[in-house]
Amino acid sequence: MSQSVDDILAQAELYSDDDIYRFITLPANAITAAASVVAQVGNPFIALLVDKDEVTLMLEDEDYHEYQKRLLDHQVSETRYRLITFDVVLESTLVGFMARVTQILADANISVMPFAAFSRDHIFVSDTDFEKAMQVLAELKSIK
Numbered sequence: 001m002s003q004s005v006d007d008i009l010a011q012a013e014l015y016s017d018d019d020i021y022r023f024i025t026l027p028a029n030a031i032t033a034a035a036s037v038v039a040q041v042g043n044p045f046i047a048l049l050v051d052k053d054e055v056t057l058m059l060e061d062e063d064y065h066e067y068q069k070r071l072l073d074h075q076v077s078e079t080r081y082r083l084i085t086f087d088v089v090l091e092s093t094l095v096g097f098m099a100r101v102t103q104i105l106a107d108a109n110i111s112v113m114p115f116a117a118f119s120r121d122h123i124f125v126s127d128t129d130f131e132k133a134m135q136v137l138a139e140l141k142s143i144k
Helices: 005-011 028-040 061-070 097-107 130-142
Strands: 013-015 021-027 047-050 054-060 081-087 113-116 121-126
Touching (some): 005 097, 005 130, 021 061, 021 081, 028 047, 028 054, 028 061, 054 061, 081 130, 097 113, 097 121
Antiparallel strands (some): 013 081
């Protein structure tokens, strides 16, 4: 049976840890340095994204401070982020889930940094918007 966005929103648990995250950008040729940090960090949530223009790391703030000297020519986001996970398995054919989530948060003037894993979606919001985002998303879960 195919999933619907409304059903998934109703089923999804909103999970967050108590951590602060930072986004770090590095030159495109810094993949080895970034990957070595990822390999050494033992936290349950970390991300490494590589594209043709840059390497992006998403680390807990504490880990950033520990490893920043190894990340040559990097820039770190001024914004401190909090994680929100939609803790439900999403079918790869589900259409419109993140569109609905980001639209409702945009309507509340909340900026979002989305991340997708194989079976779950995650978003990062500014730590100053976190409580409001959780409230808006909790209301969205109950709309059918």
